[in-house]
Amino acid sequence: MSVVRFGVSIEKELLEALDDYVKENSFSNRSQAIRQLISDNLAIKKWKCNNIVAGSVTLVYNHEKSDIPGILTDIQHDYHKLILSSQHFHLDNNNCLEIIAVKGKAKDLTELAGKLIAVKGIQHGKLSMSRVD
Numbered sequence: 001m002s003v004v005r006f007g008v009s010i011e012k013e014l015l016e017a018l019d020d021y022v023k024e025n026s027f028s029n030r031s032q033a034i035r036q037l038i039s040d041n042l043a044i045k046k047w048k049c050n051n052i053v054a055g056s057v058t059l060v061y062n063h064e065k066s067d068i069p070g071i072l073t074d075i076q077h078d079y080h081k082l083i084l085s086s087q088h089f090h091l092d093n094n095n096c097l098e099i100i101a102v103k104g105k106a107k108d109l110t111e112l113a114g115k116l117i118a119v120k121g122i123q124h125g126k127l128s129m130s131r132v133d
């Protein structure tokens with residue numbers, strides 16, 4: 001891949017934020033950080049499309065807070081065509097880890113994951129996807 005140089009005008013504050021980002025993520029220079037930011041952003045855009053992808057939704061929550069398990073089950077029934085399997089692990093007395101394997105259109109999985117992760121009381125939620133078409 002050929003590399004092209006271009007000039008960028010940017011506010012001082014934004015440049016300082018970029019330099020912090022470079023340091024925090026141990027990038028070797030600003031160019032590397034900018035490349036990463038652009039490709040992350042493009043990947044997110046791709047996830048909003050009709051490509052068939054497979055992946056997982058990972059959720060961590062305290063099952064004693066509100067009715068999280070019931071709400072998660074309702075949402076999964078609404079989207080049952082996208083769900084391959086789900087696994088529930090009791091991490092300790094209160095905390096649960098749920099891993100839901102999913103396959104379907106990227107935009108549909110993004111919608112499903114968004115609903116699951118947005119359930120009140122979810123401590124951590126993440127969708128990861130790989131293209132399969």
Ligand code: NI
Nearest residue numbers: 063089090096
């Ligand atoms: Ni549990």
